[in-house]
Amino acid sequence: MSSSIDPAALTIEGLRIATRSHTIVGGIDLALKRGGIHGLAGESGSGKTMTALAVLGLLPGSMTASGSIRLADAEGPASTELVGASRGVLQGVRGRRVAMVFQDPSTSLHPQLPVGRQLTDHMRHHLGLGKAEARQKAEALLDRVRVPDARGALSKYPHQFSGGQRQRIAIAVALACDPTVLLADEPTTALDVTVQAGVLQLLRELADGGDLSILLVTHDLGVMSAVADEVTVMRQGLVVESAPREQLFTSPQDDYTRSLLAALPGSSFEQTGEEAR
Amino acid sequence: MSEHVTSESVSQPEREREPLSGGRPVLEAEGIVVEYGRRPALRAVDGVGLAVAAGEVVALVGESGCGKSSLARAIVGIEKRKAGVVRLNGDDVPTLGLRRRSAAMTGMQMVFQDPNSSLNPRRRVGDQIGDGVRAALARGDRGSDPADWLRRVGLDPAMVSRFPHEFSGGQKQRIAIARALAARPGMLVADEPISALDASTQTSVAALMRSLSVEAGAGMLFISHDLSVVRRIADRVLVMYQGRVVESGVTETVWQNPLHPYTRALLAAIPLPDGAGRLPVAPAETDRAAWLDDVPAALERTTV
Amino acid sequence: MSEPRSPRADPRDGAPAGPRDGVQAGMLDPIEAAAPRWRRPRLRLGRWSAPLGILGAAVAVFWILIALLAPVIAPHDPLAQDLPILQAPGEGTLMGTDALGRDVFSRVLWGAQVTIPLALLLVVLSVLIGAVVGSVAGFFGRAVDEVAMRVTDLVMAFPTVILAMVIAAALGASLVNAVLAALIVSWPSYARLTRGLVLGLRSSNYVVSGQLLGFSAVRSLGRDIAPNIVGPVLVLASLDIGTAILLLSGLSFLGLGAKPPTAEWGSMVSDAIKNFDAWWIGVFPGLAILTVVIAFNFVGDALRDALDPKSATIKGGGTTL
Amino acid sequence: AGCSSGRTDTADGGTKTLTIDKAFDLKTADPGRMYEPTGQLVDKALYETLLTFEGGDVSKVVDGLASLEQSADAKTFTLTLKGDHTFSDGTPMTADDVVFSLQRVIGLKGNPSFLLDGVTVTKKDDKTVVLTTATPTPALPAILANPALGILNSTVVKENGGTTDETDTAEKFLNTTSAGSGPYVLDTLDLASQVVLKANENYDGDAPGYGRVVIQNVEGATQKINVEGGSADLALDLSGTQASALGDSVAVTSDPSANVIFLLLNQNPSVSAVTSNPDFVKAVKEAIDYDDLVSIAGTGTAQAAGVVPSMLLGALPESAKLTQDLDAAKADLAKSGYAGESVTLNFPSDISLNGIDFPTIAQRIQSQLKEVGITVELAPAPVATELDAYRNGTETMGLWYWGPDYPDPSDYLVFTPGNVVGLRSGWAEGANPAISSLADAAAAGGSDEERQSRFEDLQKALNTDGPFIPLLQPGNNIAAAKSVTGVVYNAVWTIDIAALSAK
């Protein structure tokens, strides 16, 4: 606790998310290391998305969060508490320090707004950039995520891009204000495998590039195995296991993790049941 | 009348086709073309032929929008074919119209991707499986008990009197499968039957489908973009790209030795859950052009 | 591939989502929006709309009871002109008397017997005609569909009140003719709704599955389609009862409906124009219309909410009355 | 600052605006085609007639533009223009204008053409015109007072398509510009909403009391509010109840109008066996509570004693009016063999006469007849539709009214067998020879006294044996702001706008 810089960019402790009648997330701990990709796996409905939304304070109105989510400041040991934070604090964090990429690139971009507008409006809001400046930066961003003809792309609309390109644009939108944390909620689920491979490479590059820490939510253990450095497995709102990738895939400690892996074709735990040939 | 040309002579298959896993073909399709719209039409399926033998599982893989569903629907007769013939046990399969399907044609059934829309929400599942049983009876086949079908797909037989909304997606898909199988089809077409399911149930449903259809001696056309599942349950695989089959052959052969660049890219892009941290290979944009080329050697392969 | 949400080129066609005419306009059919996808028919009593719905139902039932019991509870014969004319409410009469010395209160009570059953009849007939035309158009498609939809286009392009006015003028003013006129203008919205739903369901997987199992067209319509469209149609119908009451009383107000001396709310309001000082002549029947209509609207709104919490009240092609 | 004003009512009295509320039945402002009350009201202000009435007295014709000399056989009428008159454009009026105007009315075959049926118009000299008829026409002087026979500026009208036959196309012009010599000229005319008049600067008489007159189309109920609220100076169509409910801020003039509302019972057995039974007709006459109808109709209304309204020559004295006698009614009903059949009462649903609704009267009659056991079914229809049945004589029972075409009792001879209204009640020629001969006598003319007694006899017979039941002369209630003076009801043109002025 005395080191000058917290090794974790984002620390979740005892996070509980509940509606009036149900507990969605039952108290989880999770630390997101700086500059790494942290995979969050688990069956459908286990609360992965809600955990990510809780970080941004964007839970549906019917849900409340308790516990602690601390976002480390870029320099210095200080951190910002996000659970129960005021609107002003959250507005400053959203998009600026923590950004999010959603599952379906076809729905997370506004179909009636040109890409350039969607890339620049929060830059201008958060960073106070002028129109020209913001566009310049946006162009550079699109280049960075390898969208062809970045300049021309700014005035195009989402439907004029392919699914993979749209997801790259969504990532560019997230990266626009140089956040320290990127929450990627199943960013490749909607994509074809050949397209997915490209997006995964991009995420890897971003994480390797330095300051960005990525929380990658996915239920695809193949994807997890490909890019995550650290893996957390959730089930019914609880963390069942959290371990470095190699360890989790080769020697899972928890039964649930094991059964998950066993169901996967191609994994080292694949069962050769008599039903399969 | 001397000039009369039979439809058969027009649509001679361009090359001889040998069913690979033996047995007579239940289903034969030749030169299927499906188009949407007019001026200019969008050609979703561009001259595809295939055959499925009794007891054989043939998988169809390919990226989104390559025409898999269109092909499946054209085979069953839901979609109008622009060209091509489909024969079920030697009889032409007509397009579904206002007239009711003949008894013989109920020998081909289909399972759809979305389990939620496959079942009539206002009817008890037992009734709906009963429709299948009645179809079998109408064809002169053996009858059966809907409850028994529930048991066979791994559900509680007592659930016959429930309504679809009381089931989870995976369970609904099992019911849809039960209904299709209750008609005792000789041919089952399954359009991404598992992609809407939970990761944990996908494999088991796929395996169930295989075992039940093989057990019944039915042929199955299994559409999926999940290559790892395909690898586990398919005898043969067809790889589609932009409306055409670019590669086909015995599953393992294709897997071990993909000849078409698209097949290669596809296989290389699958991330393996081995914990090795290997990034899948992403094909470059420029590669896509090459994927349109035919590689004749990849088209019909029986051996490595 | 899945299309973007609710793409529809023709906003007034209940056509299924999908590209048409080479363009996709992200459209939401307002008529169809009134019609929720038939989900689980479970009333959510906890929702706020439910109390309103119950209140509405209570008021509606109250008025229906009044309609039934009017002969018993009305203090006067609604037609008897035996009271002093234009007497203000109070002294012996609850709602005063009209220009002919009839008891307004009794007339308001008896009025329930005129308007409510006719509005219900109108809605039922509209639903029947609309559902049959819509189902046939949606299921059989092609020329049948084309003809049916062009006819509905025409009727809908025609101004409701004016069409009703001309029809009523042509057939003579009477309540039956007013219902007929209203019927002519009101069935198309049901035809469109039904057609859209049928068209959507026709290609749905379970209908197709049924056909693959050898269902005939009649069986498909009866077993697979009809049960799944009653919900939305009922919701539209329940929201339409209010509109029907407004339309019928509006026609009577214009002198195209109820004939004197019938105690009909719309014509009672129009009596008030001639006796402006006697505000009670018009205010009470107007309040009666308002409460009945609002009651049915509450019920319809709650019903729709229960079936699909997302959508809201909208009556396409309705008329401001 | 810098804004102009659209307000016309500025401080100086010369441009003071008078606002009149009237329920419109306006079809045209062309006198040759006009024959509706609103048209009479408007044209009376725009045009002058050869003869006229003084104030509200329509039983006596007085000189207008001309003085009259009448032959004893009532076949030759010599009219001499008095003094010099100029049209609104400054042109002096001559006998040519008179001849043109009258011949145009005849030749147009428009609504008022019948007024001059069988009349020949000839010019004698620049100041004198002679009208001749083949049959005695004692009513002609009264007819000549009708604003439809107003004198037009023939030069201007001819320039704008005016002729004296059916090829005339001057109506359009006359609906935008008036071509008369009256105290006002037409400013704008909108048949549906309003007519605006302004003072005629070239008028040779006393300048009218207002610079601008707006006659706007407003229904009775609104008229009351308007005149009370001050947004109208004059309301012409108030019902009796509305008039009596008016506050003190307004002055009300109530007189019985010249309209007679009557009930007809069809005498044609093939139309109705019930109503053609004389005993049934009698029973109905005795069953109706006339006083009750009068009180329902409100202030100003009087029971019509006969078909001729009270202000005309030949009207029946009040003592001769029909009265209710329920016992007699029941007895007569029994005699008629009536067995409770439902009798249809047709009436125009959209007519409101002097603020009285036909549906109201019809409902009241229905209720009254029920008392003696007669079942009446009401069959309202828009007047446009119902008129057909009325004119074809196919109505079983009908509720209608007759307004005088000209204020002379000969206009009421139509209520006899074989004549227009008689036929409408299925009363064929020869159906009642006694009444027919009384009618012939009344038609012959003679001195006022002779005519008076002959018409009285005719009407008494009608009241006893005719198929018509005269019911009401609805009150004409005119409400005027206290500032308006000179309000006098006239049975022909309602009010003379030119006679009004501000206090």
Added chain:
Amino acid sequence: MTRTTAVRPPRSRGGRTAHPFLRYALRRVLTSLLLVVGVTLVTFVLTNLVPGDPVAAALGQRAAEDPAIVAQFRATYGLDQPLVVQYFTYLGNLLHGDLGVSTTTHNPVVDDLAKALPATLEIALGAIVLSVIIGVVLGTIAAYRRGKASDHVLRVVSLAGLSVPTFWLALVLYYVFYFQLHIAPGSGRLSSDFSTPPHVTGLYTVDALLAGQLDTFLDAASHLFLPVLVLTLYTVGLLTRFVRTAVLEILDQDYVRAARAKGLPTRTVIWSYVLRGASIPILTVVGLAFGSLLSGTVLVEAIFAWPGIGSYAYQAASHLDLPGIMGVGLLIGVMYLLVNLIVDLLYGVLDPRVRLAS
């Protein structure tokens, strides 16, 4: 597992010749024109089914008895021709902008309508503009505050708005504001001591402003107030409920959540993202509402003595003025189709997917 639900841009199936949007627009225009012909046919058939003789209705009592006058009248108005001939004559004249001559006003129907239309447009436009502003604001609030007290209040208010019989409300408001309180002016478009402003648009308020007559403008505006208020109430109810649905639908979209995750201020999210997303369904319902407003004015115009299309229609119908009735039917039918056409074309402006289909 990957789910292939990627959405690709709609592929062009546009014609060889024209841009798909143009073809779409053209098709819309053509169907509208066809419908116009349909409307003429319907009006024609309907109006000729009417029993009763227009001659009797149009001519005075006396004149209608003179066979010569009647024959002359029939010939003048072409009523002596067979119906089919009458219809085609009507259509032919229509192409020359000739709708015949009204048998009640004796004016060309076109002139009458040209005079009445601005009056109706003035209240209809006033009502629609007001309703859109209020409805969008209230609907958005209701959606945003879904389930909260304000949502429930707005639900009751908007349902009440939909339930009030306008003819009754008009009377009550007139009674209260004019008759009792003397706040509102009387009926008609302008107080009688004002003369109509110089004709430019026919909308008195606009014309008065153009002429710089401030007092006339205020007077015209005050006359507009009650009729517009009455019509607005219903449309506001309609729009509030609908906007609420549309906004709820959009609030549920990922792109709104994404916009919020970007840390944009709420106002920006609502204006730039939510309302833009909901604009197309809202536009559609505004179009429909405008259509129903046009025919809904009949009752309101009757009460406020408003010399518009509604009054004209009522007058024409009650006098069996066939050319008048057909003219009104045609006009409102055409207006309705025009509004829908405009709405359809606006989709293209609002939705790049339509505009840029390539």
